[in-house]
Amino acid sequence: MTDLTTLAHLRDTELLRFLQDLVRIPSVNGRDTEAAVAERICAEATRLGLASELSAADPSRPNALAWWGDGPAGFALIGHMDTVAEGDPGAWTHPPFGAEIVDGRLYGRGSADNKAGIACGLYTLALLRDHGLLDPSRVRVSVAGVVDEESGASSRLGVRHLLDIGRLAVQGAIYAYASDIVCIGHRGLLRLVVETRGQAVHSGSAEWSQKRAGINAVTGLAAILVGLERLTIPAPAHPAFAGLGCTLTPGTLFRGGEFESIVPAAASAVVDVRLMPGQSPEAVLTAVQAVIRAEQAIRPGLEVNVTVKTKLPGAAIPEDHPLARIAQRHAEAVTGNAWPIAGAGPANEGYMLIGAGIPTLPGFGPTGGGAHAPDEWVDCASLTQTVAVFAGIICEYLAGP
Numbered sequence: 001m002t003d004l005t006t007l008a009h010l011r012d013t014e015l016l017r018f019l020q021d022l023v024r025i026p027s028v029n030g031r032d033t034e035a036a037v038a039e040r041i042c043a044e045a046t047r048l049g050l051a052s053e054l055s056a057a058d059p060s061r062p063n064a065l066a067w068w069g070d071g072p073a074g075f076a077l078i079g080h081m082d083t084v085a086e087g088d089p090g091a092w093t094h095p096p097f098g099a100e101i102v103d104g105r106l107y108g109r110g111s112a113d114n115k116a117g118i119a120c121g122l123y124t125l126a127l128l129r130d131h132g133l134l135d136p137s138r139v140r141v142s143v144a145g146v147v148d149e150e151s152g153a154s155s156r157l158g159v160r161h162l163l164d165i166g167r168l169a170v171q172g173a174i175y176a177y178a179s180d181i182v183c184i185g186h187r188g189l190l191r192l193v194v195e196t197r198g199q200a201v202h203s204g205s206a207e208w209s210q211k212r213a214g215i216n217a218v219t220g221l222a223a224i225l226v227g228l229e230r231l232t233i234p235a236p237a238h239p240a241f242a243g244l245g246c247t248l249t250p251g252t253l254f255r256g257g258e259f260e261s262i263v264p265a266a267a268s269a270v271v272d273v274r275l276m277p278g279q280s281p282e283a284v285l286t287a288v289q290a291v292i293r294a295e296q297a298i299r300p301g302l303e304v305n306v307t308v309k310t311k312l313p314g315a316a317i318p319e320d321h322p323l324a325r326i327a328q329r330h331a332e333a334v335t336g337n338a339w340p341i342a343g344a345g346p347a348n349e350g351y352m353l354i355g356a357g358i359p360t361l362p363g364f365g366p367t368g369g370g371a372h373a374p375d376e377w378v379d380c381a382s383l384t385q386t387v388a389v390f391a392g393i394i395c396e397y398l399a400g401p
Helices: 001-008 012-023 034-046 111-130 158-162 217-229 282-297 323-333 351-355 380-400
Strands: 052-056 064-067 073-079 105-107 139-146 172-173 182-186 186-196 245-254 264-274 303-310 340-345 375-378
Touching: 001 111, 001 380, 012 034, 012 105, 012 380, 034 052, 034 064, 034 111, 064 111, 073 111, 073 340, 073 380, 111 375, 111 380, 139 158, 158 186, 158 351, 172 351, 172 380, 182 323, 182 351, 186 282, 217 245, 217 264, 217 303, 245 303, 264 282, 264 323, 282 303, 303 323, 303 340, 323 340, 323 380, 340 375
Parallel strands: 073 139, 073 172, 182 340
Antiparallel strands: 052 064, 064 139, 105 375, 186 264, 186 303, 245 264
């Protein structure tokens, strides 16, 4: 392990500069495409002497692929190139796309989530190749920079596209998020849009005052959301998801009303539900509909429509899976810290890989924080450590029993 860390240090300056380049290219989902990031990844792969290509379901949003080796035993390191928005730049201590390095941390949107993982992955390939750690006729190790994860982890443009065309036909994978655990799975996501329709009437009219006309869609929806907030939904327990269960968060977005003096006739809200592995989303929908029907019973005429915006399952590999145990050993050997094997609360595209029969750690990589918040950061020293850990995992895992 010490030797791998020493070898990884030989390119730590290059790795850091490459990550700075990636962070300085805005790739905010819904605002920017990922094309410039994908091209920069392929350019770096070419500079390192690695094979690479762009692969796209949507030509404006290509995925970046780089690989080394042409053998039958495959492993993939995956990261998404898109980011969430930076929000108010004034809330940042460091410019959101500046990639400034201060006190050993690199700051910027996408640094931890998820560009550092991609950078570490590419330099892991170089380490494996440069030092002959594996036989390239026996293995094929790939890095995939994918698009459109931040739209809800259910896109057909990124991981799903690469699975469908056979470019992720591997025996193991790591989705390289910044982490402090060996992540073996994640909760699922059920995201609902609840829309209410009422009846508009002048708020100063006699009809409204005397309750002869008008149905308030906003208060009707608000009452439904409060009812959902009180709802307790049973979920199967999982030993790797200690302290986590089915979490229902009503009203993460809310819109309603047409004008100050009109009883609102329309309102909508998003309800965010986090599902445990093995939990039925249909059972959750049934419970939600029961709350809606109860509210409609005391608000005659209130119309309610529920649309499923996102539905993806929780997924996990066994806690004692060889990939998890190997990762735990190598992480501790390199960092000196004990890394727990656990599941993650937020959802990601790991379920696509696990569902395709690929053992995957859907969240394992460098040290960082502030994802989806101002001053997102990644620890610079952890980048080299991560390259060493990734290389050790891949070598042992592909060696087999």
